[in-house]
Amino acid sequence: MDVIVSLCKRRGFVFQSSEIYGGIASCWDYGPLGVELKNNVKRAWWRDNVTLRADMVGLDAAILMHPAVWKASGHLDHFTDPMVDCKACRRRFRADQLDERPWTHYCPATKGNKFAVAGGEACPHCGARRTLCPECGKGELTPPRQFNLMFKTFMGPVEEDAAVTYLRPETAQGIFVNFDNVLQSMRLKLPFGVAQIGKSFRNEITPGNFIFRTHEFEQMEIEFFVNPNDAIDGRPADEVWHERWIEERFAWYQRYGIRRENLRLREHEKAELAHYAKRTADIEYKFPIGWSELEGVANRTDFDLKQHSQASGKSLTYFDDERKSHVVPYVIEPSAGADRSVLAFLVDAYREEEVRGEKRVVLRLHPDLAPIKIAVLPLLKKRPEIVATAQDLRARLARRWTAVYDDTAAIGRLYRRQDEVGTPYCVTVDVQTVGDAEKGEAGDQRVTIRARDSMEQIRVPIEELATVFGELFDGTAWSAVAARYPAAKG
Ligand code: GAP
DSSP states (O other), X not given: OHHHHHHHHHTTSEEETTGGGTOOTTOEXXXXXXXXXXXXXXXXXXXXXXXXXXXXXXOOOOSBOOHHHHHHTTHHHHOEEEEEEBTTTOOEEEGGGGGGSOEEEEEGGGTTEEEEEOTTOXXXXXXXXXXXXXXXXXXXXXOOEEEEOSOEEESSSOOSGGGEEEBXXXXXXXXXXXXXXXXXXXXXXXXXXXEEEEEEEOOOSSOBTTTTBOSEEEEEEEEEEEOTTXXXXXXXXXXXXXXXXXXXXXXXXXXXXXXXXXXXXXXXXXXXXOTTOSEEEEEEEEETTEEEEEXXXXXEETHHHHHHHHHHOOOOOEEETTTTEEEOXXXXXXXXXXXXXXXXXXHHHEEEEEETTEEEEEEOOOTTTOSOSEEEEESOTTOHHHHHHHHHHHHHHTTTSOEEEXXXXXXXXXXXXXXXXXXXXXXXXXXXXXXEGXXXXXXXXXXXXXXXXXXXXXEEEGGGHHHHHHHHHTTOOHHHHHTTSOBOOO
């Protein structure tokens, strides 16, 4: 993880929030390349789940909602974690995770020597188990208290109870309360889904591990509404759609480059299921901190629509034409984190390779996700025609793809820099391209395209560049394109 955190800071992906004031714990800012990468992740998700599907529409609901939403949804009463405090060092822990973490122990059998003991294990010297604070090893812990994870705030100028509202802890509720608006305005037929991307906030007791668990994060959520009276191949439609969405979401991460062996599915045990869920399966990724949740795919049944209907007095039903009756749809919810997805894509793409005896760091990001698509590089920055041609090319390519110009180092170094941030293609303008007017030599008006992954290079006429990149970014294999052009010397 340290390698990724360091790369992210050095190359402008992610910075500590408010760093010049010493930082604020578990809050992160996306830098120039990070915002491009995150936008690309969100764009790919939206395109595949909304634009390309006939059964999905989008929504962008407000973060602040009527406080009654959170009572009806169960968040006010149930969205809590048991919390304990150390009376000595004042650190705070989740009571249910205490035995999973390593603990500090001053062992009486070895004259009070300090040891770090693995989570859940007894001291190998005295056999004692942890009772005190796992961090400082000295303080007693308070009894567990339920701690609500929602951030409370006030609407308007007076900080009184009547003005209390909450920053939403999930985007899902904005979809449920708009169910009827969306249904009526878009004249939809079941099954259909509503997708939303937006910020959510949780006052996590133990945030951390970079952008994996933060107080403020972005979710990419789908609420897919299904008629519970329908059957598909003799099975309840909600159960079949649940499986379809698990498969679809599993395939999505692989489509954008995550290796199959780094993904797995984990079923929630009965005792672990959220208060609204009939079944939940997590898609887990092998993060540097171990296998952890990347996305949850839950069958929320009709819980949310029924709750909001009861609490608001508004009917949130669907009229089933075939059965001539109103029905409350069931909901399948694939709920992904944009920030966690960014982390997984970064981790999976990161490679250290040896090239001609030197270390090359390369982010093998899918071209759709790469923050910069094309870097245009002049071989010699002292030659004005080369610089002018390269800058003109960048401006033309930038109309369709994120393209940058860089002349701040020698070409080898420039290539390495682009490899490290995952730029799939570099275009180099050299003497051969522009010729030498003083010597009466005309250039060949060809440039070199270098592919990030294979490091192969081809010479392509400038006038064909847009066509070539159009093909490459549409998914044509490099080998198929490269076969049409002469190789350039590496
Ligand atoms: N509406 C259902 C829901 O919110 P969740 O499992 O609590 O379910 C869904 O959250 C996803 O949101 C998670 O799989 C994770 O990717 C992301 N997420 C949740 N809490 C997060 C946090 N504190 N920081 C970053 N991402 C988080």
